[in-house]
Amino acid sequence: MDTLLEVQDVTKRYSNGRGVRNVSFDVMKGDIFGFIGPNGAGKTTVLKIILGLIRPDEGNVRIFGHPVAEAFEQAMGRVGCLIETADAYEYMSAYDNLKLSARFYRELPKTRMDQVLEQVGLAPYKHERVSGYSLGMKQRLGLASALLSNPELVLLDEPANGLDIEGMADVRNTILRLSKEQGITFLIASHLMHDLGMIANKIGIMHNGSLIRTGNVDELLQGGTTLEQFVLAQIQEEKDAKQHA
Numbered sequence: 001m002d003t004l005l006e007v008q009d010v011t012k013r014y015s016n017g018r019g020v021r022n023v024s025f026d027v028m029k030g031d032i033f034g035f036i037g038p039n040g041a042g043k044t045t046v047l048k049i050i051l052g053l054i055r056p057d058e059g060n061v062r063i064f065g066h067p068v069a070e071a072f073e074q075a076m077g078r079v080g081c082l083i084e085t086a087d088a089y090e091y092m093s094a095y096d097n098l099k100l101s102a103r104f105y106r107e108l109p110k111t112r113m114d115q116v117l118e119q120v121g122l123a124p125y126k127h128e129r130v131s132g133y134s135l136g137m138k139q140r141l142g143l144a145s146a147l148l149s150n151p152e153l154v155l156l157d158e159p160a161n162g163l164d165i166e167g168m169a170d171v172r173n174t175i176l177r178l179s180k181e182q183g184i185t186f187l188i189a190s191h192l193m194h195d196l197g198m199i200a201n202k203i204g205i206m207h208n209g210s211l212i213r214t215g216n217v218d219e220l221l222q223g224g225t226t227l228e229q230f231v232l233a234q235i236q237e238e239k240d241a242k243q244h245a
């Protein structure tokens with residue numbers, strides 16, 4: 001099986017002593033990898049390191065075999081991301097917003113905006129102002145923007161943040177469809193375990209800057225345990241181990 005992303009022993013210490021320590025995991029082609037953990041656990045820091053936005057103190061990241069530190073352009077060529085909130089110009093249409101984003105990419109075909117709007121189910125509303133969109137639709141527009149460069153690997157940070165249950169289902173279904181129909185691989189950071197548990201095939205649990213567990217969802221959750229129960233138990237185990245150390 002192809003490894004698209006390798007995070008190898010990554011450490012980042014902020015000046016306040018916080019950060020992430022010795023984080024290692026792989027994302028394979030076709031995965032929907034759920035990167036789970038409470039607020040402040042270190043998920044965003046790891047995503048930013050993967051994207052070359054933060055330089056780690058130690059460790060390496062390889063994407064499609066290319067080291068991000070030495071071969072940034074090759075590594076990022078097939079990566080899309082949505083790491084801050086999906087901010088769009090409200091007074092413009094989805095189509096025009098994407099046209100603006102498209103200026104950042106060289107050689108995008110003119111039809112690409114329509115293709116990605118189709119992929120996220122916004123084609124019927126593409127000429128409507130974004131101000132009239134639901135939060136779920138705005139988030140799907142952010143996803144459309146992340147898809148512009150035709151990436152094989154997409155990184156999303158808290159894609160369900162601020163969405164109601166309908167909006168969450170909307171974004172989840174879009175991700176699942178993109179995974180199944182386009183073969184896109186996802187790494188999704190979220191503290192919303194129930195939401196992520198419905199689509200992820202693999203998970204990594206971050207707690208206090210460390211990755212405390214990774215594995216296949218099917219293998220980890222046996223006997224009717226929910227992902228939420230599992231993650232909470234893992235975090236408790238980690239706390240107990242620290243207390244007795």
Ligand SMILES: Nc1ncnc2c1ncn2[C@@H]1O[C@H](COP(=O)(O)OP(=O)(O)OP(=O)(O)O)[C@@H](O)[C@H]1O
Pocket residue numbers: 014015016018019037038039040041042043044045046191206
């Ligand atoms: N630039 C920074 N300087 C100092 N500390 C930081 C910085 N960025 C993040 N931190 C701290 O590092 C830790 C990890 O933060 P990070 O944002 O990666 O966590 P997270 O799991 O993504 O949480 P959230 O979902 O709340 O963003 C937190 O304790 C945070 O306060």
